[in-house]
Amino acid sequence: MAILTRNKELTRNRELTRNRDPLPMIRTLLTFLLCLPALAYAAFSLDNNTDALQEPDFLPVDEAYIFTSSVEGNDLVLHWKIADGYYLYQNRMKVTTQNSSVSIGEFDYLHEGKEKDDQYFGLVKVFYHEAEFRVPVNSAAGQEVEFTVGYQGCADAGLCYPPQKRPALFIAPESSEVTGASNSNNNQQTSNNSKDTPVSGDNSLTQAGFFLAIISAFAGGLILNLMPCVFPVLSLKAFKLAKASGIARKEHKLQSLAYTAGVVSLFLTIATALIVLRAGGESIGWGFQLQSPWFVGLMVYVLFLLGLSLSGFIEIGTSLMGAGESLATKGGKRGAFFTGALAVLVASPCTAPFMGTAMGYAITQPPAISLLIFTSLGLGMASPFLAIAFIPALAQALPKPGAWMDTFKQILAFPLYFSALWLLWVLGRQTGINGMTWVLAGLIALTFAAWIHRRARMLSGPAIWFERLFAISAAVFALWILSTTATPEKTEQVAAFHQDAIEQYRSEGKTVFVNVTADWCVSCLVNENAVLSQSPVAETLESEEVAYIKGDWTNSDPMITDYLASFGRNGVPLYVVYRSGQDPIVLPQILTANAVMDALTGLN
Known part of the structure; x- marks a missing residue:
């Protein structure tokens, strides 16, 4: 009897010890996530025998x-x-x-x-x-x-x-x-x-080529989980894996199948769009959607809001990640599906080993064969989730859920913030700094909308509809901003400021327009957007008869400071027009189209 009691105590102590301290498991999971870039490097090196993060430069x-x-x-x-x-x-x-x-x-x-x-x-x-x-x-x-x-x-x-x-x-x-x-x-x-x-x-399609393409696509999808561009979404996967041990095995299997359905559905959607557009004569390839600035901006919104949700600042988007009240509810399966879809969207810029050749083969085949290869690619990417759900030994290795998961969830938000920052940089390369600024304004508007939505749940009566109207307006504004990023900024045909350049253009008989500005000058930006970049002023400044010189005083420049002082100014904006044989004309700091055109055409 004493031996039996002793065994029960030992068993209970082992359970308490195993469940008491989750920190070792947290460290293990974080170490795994931090090692993923190194694993990706190794995968690249083995397959390509080149730099892991740089593909060969191919000719058009x-x-x-x-x-x-x-x-x-x-x-x-x-x-x-x-x-x-x-x-x-x-x-x-x-x-x-x-x-x-x-x-x-x-x-x-x-x-x-x-x-x-x-x-x-x-x-x-x-x-x-x-x-x-x-x-x-x-x-x-x-x-x-x-x-x-x-x-x-x-x-x-x-x-x-x-x-x-x-x-x-x-x-x-x-x-x-x-x-x-x-x-x-x-x-x-x-x-x-x-x-x-x-x-x-x-x-004709050889059977050996087809089966090799299927196997390569599956292997490429599996390795895609290790690629740097997919790493941020692995935070969502890791969080779901950590919570999965607290639900029934049947529900775990259903969520894994839902995740797989999300991955495969998005791959097939992208593949179908790729096939249809290529049939219409478009020259596009894998990741073509990220060539669209509005889509990149939308992904910045999604990743940033998901990061805020994981951080606990707002409580939207939780169903998207399956972090609702209970993973055993219907929302958990929906969350798994959309997590898989999101993983595919973020994976678009990456091409894993074996994946490139499989897709290169797929686009040369009939649509049915192409879709089968993309399906294999999706199954490969989802296979780790399926393995954990359907192999009991792997499922038992998952950590026990507990209070530590809230801290773990907040830590995993930061890869999403870095992913949003990376896509914001891509957007800046596509549209310029103004496009980046507009999307940042959209992020503020969305955060404001989410904050109002959260407050509205604590209100009742007319007040709730008033706050919801504000939230909807802010969200619509954020989405409208994406349409303003669709076109890259127009490059101005301007010359850099130098006193000698002014004198040279004057000696050639040209009218010279000097714009002394700074990026931090609000009045300058308003004048440039409302007057100088609009018709008919913009066309006149681009004509052969006019030389447009811009002095940028964003950073300290003694030469521009002296030029300002020569007109009795110690700040910007300053607009000066030089006409042949006439004294310089200083325009007002708040411009109008008529004032600029009169000075340029000599009507004043």
Whole structure:
């Protein structure tokens, strides 16, 4: 009896010891998160044998393959100059036309392609350095025919370009006649090739290539979890994993399946958009949505608000992360789904090892095959969650939930803030500093809207609707701001300030407009946006007769300080117009379009 009691006490003590101190588990999880960049580095090095964070610089497609066409007699001559390290597939070369009265013969290659054992297409022939072939054309004398030339190539470093199409004009000689036995034979052999059908090449999908693409996509999706651009969203995944041990195993499985559905759904959505846009002639690739400034701004909003929610400053977006009252409720599954979707959106800028070649293969295949490959990519990315949910040994290794999780959750908000900062930098590169500033204003508006929404839950009666109206207005303002970031800033045609430049332009007989400004000067910014950048002043300042000089006094500049003092000023703005043979004209500090135009045109 004493032994049995002793065993029970030992068991209880072990449980208490295991549950009492969660700090070791916190340290373990944080160490794992901090080690992810190093793991990503190793993954890059093993696959590419290059710098982990830098991919090779690939040439634009029209520089990698310089295409020209010419006409010699009854032949259309097609030629490609191929850059070193790049090659073209012989069986991907096509010549088509919509003109049903024209037929073409077999390709006559200047030299045959070199055999290459391609990892996806099997044994194929490719061209290095140059490619050229003649296409016999059977047409009426003097007839003009518009052909479409198709081709596809890859780089030895691993990039495969999407199939390309270029026009080629053929003008038949006046003496050309579509007669004779040889022409009749050519017509019979190639009549089916005259309407958007490849004349040469075996485009059949090899089973080995397909299965290898599926496996590569799955491996790429798995490694994508280690890429630096996905690291911030791993905070959401880690938090959900930590809380998962406190729910029923069945619910854990359902949430993992919901997360997988979110990942796969977003991959398929992006893949469908990619296929449709490419079919419409757009030259786009993986991550194309991040080329849109409004989408980048929207992602800044989402990541920043999620960070605020994890930090506990606001209580919105919790259902999106599955951090609601109970992960056993329906909101937990919704949260898992949207966490998966968010992970895919943030993963857009990254291409993991194995992933690039799989996607390069996918975009060359029919839509059904492409979607299967993207599905495999999504399953690979979601596979860690599925493994933990369906393998009991992994699930049992998760830490016990407790009070430590609130601190852990707040710590995990900071990767989201850094991710928002990174996307804000991207936006600045796309639209300039003004675009960044507008989106920062939008972040303030959204935070204000979230704060009001939180306060409104404690009110009743008309007051609640008043605060909600303010919250909605702030949110609409933040979304409206995104439309202002769609166009990059226009580069001004201005000369830097220097006294010698003023004198030189005056000696050339030009009218000189000097704008002394500073970024911290509100009046200066109002004048520039409301008057100087608007018609007709902007057009006049850009004309050949006017030289526009801007003096930037944002930082201390003794030369500009002396120039200000010469007009009795010790601050900005200062606007001066020099006309040939006249004294300088000092404009008022608050500009109007009429005042500027009168000074520039000599009407004052």
